[in-house]
Amino acid sequence: MRVVREFSIKEVRVSVFNWNNKYLIKFELGPLEQTFKVSEMDILEESDLDKFYEGHFFDEVLLRFKEMEQSLYNQIQNL
Numbered sequence: 001m002r003v004v005r006e007f008s009i010k011e012v013r014v015s016v017f018n019w020n021n022k023y024l025i026k027f028e029l030g031p032l033e034q035t036f037k038v039s040e041m042d043i044l045e046e047s048d049l050d051k052f053y054e055g056h057f058f059d060e061v062l063l064r065f066k067e068m069e070q071s072l073y074n075q076i077q078n079l
Helices: 046-053 055-077
Strands: 002-009 012-019 022-029 032-039
Touching: 002 046, 012 055, 022 046, 022 055, 032 046, 032 055, 046 055
Parallel strands: none
Antiparallel strands: 002 012, 012 022, 022 032
């Protein structure tokens, strides 16, 4: 597995890996994480991956983190 890039945006840790002819794009916020697997065939240049860290896609990642956080909180309260 090759590390392509690691950085943070708005407290979200972003790691991009290249493995098995796929790019793995991992977003981490606290105890939560989301990983997306994208075929190398869908990416012409590594710079095309930048579109995953901005705009509507990234906004949805942030929203999903809020939903995940609420689900985890609700589950912990029900223990």
